[in-house]
Amino acid sequence: MMMWTKDKILSQAKLLPVVAGWQAAGEKVVFTNGCFDLLHLGHVDYLEKARHLGNRLVVGLNTDASVSCLKPGRPLQDEVSRARVLASLLFVDAVVLFGEQTPLTLIEAVRPDILVKGDDYQLSGIVGHEVVLQNGGQVLTVPLVVGYSTTRIVERILQSSQGLV
Numbered sequence: 001m002m003m004w005t006k007d008k009i010l011s012q013a014k015l016l017p018v019v020a021g022w023q024a025a026g027e028k029v030v031f032t033n034g035c036f037d038l039l040h041l042g043h044v045d046y047l048e049k050a051r052h053l054g055n056r057l058v059v060g061l062n063t064d065a066s067v068s069c070l071k072p073g074r075p076l077q078d079e080v081s082r083a084r085v086l087a088s089l090l091f092v093d094a095v096v097l098f099g100e101q102t103p104l105t106l107i108e109a110v111r112p113d114i115l116v117k118g119d120d121y122q123l124s125g126i127v128g129h130e131v132v133l134q135n136g137g138q139v140l141t142v143p144l145v146v147g148y149s150t151t152r153i154v155e156r157i158l159q160s161s162q163g164l165v
């Protein structure tokens, strides 16, 4: 049965029993996180690959307040929009917002089987890698699709707009 995308967006309190149920059924839960401001091919490719590393994909999404601390001038899209766009992806099973500067507390609560980031991150630099490894899980990276980033999209928009004046 096709889920409504908004029903994939869960509070942490509602997410934890859902994850526990998946794991009790023997499903490997993959967790990743990010700002996902303007969704692009790199995000889609990496999220799809992350999903295929296990059986379920949970995406931790930085709130607007969290993003603005990490990336001044961002986000360009609010958290409601960013969450809904992520939830619309077939291979995303759940989206959960977090307001801290890092997803450490969330990862400690979710206890995913697999933690994934793009390979713009070194394994040792991935927040939560110690927790997941201590729990017997895996920490993996997915190769970047070269040439794609939200920053690059913004730069190209600015360049093209300058050409219009």
Ligand SMILES: Nc1ncnc2c1ncn2[C@@H]1O[C@H](COP(=O)(O)OP(=O)(O)OP(=O)(O)O)[C@@H](O)[C@H]1O
Pocket (backbone or CB within 6 Å): 032, 033, 034, 035, 036, 037, 041, 042, 043, 045, 046, 071, 116, 117, 118, 119, 120, 121, 142, 143, 144, 145, 146, 147, 148, 149, 150, 151, 152
């Ligand atoms: N080109 C890409 N290919 C694969 N994965 C990517 C790519 N760009 C970002 N990611 C991954 O997507 C996740 C979210 O990253 P983020 O939202 O910072 O995207 P971004 O495009 O790099 O944004 P920004 O340009 O603002 O840094 C991270 O795990 C990152 O590793």
Ligand SMILES: O=P(O)(O)O[C@@H]1O[C@H]([C@H](O)CO)[C@@H](O)[C@H](O)[C@@H]1O
Pocket (backbone or CB within 6 Å): 033, 034, 035, 036, 062, 070, 100, 101, 102, 103, 117, 121, 125, 126, 127
């Ligand atoms: O979209 P980004 O900038 O890749 O996401 C950040 O990732 C950080 C990462 O998990 C560090 O290992 C995280 O700490 C931060 O909150 C953003 O989600």
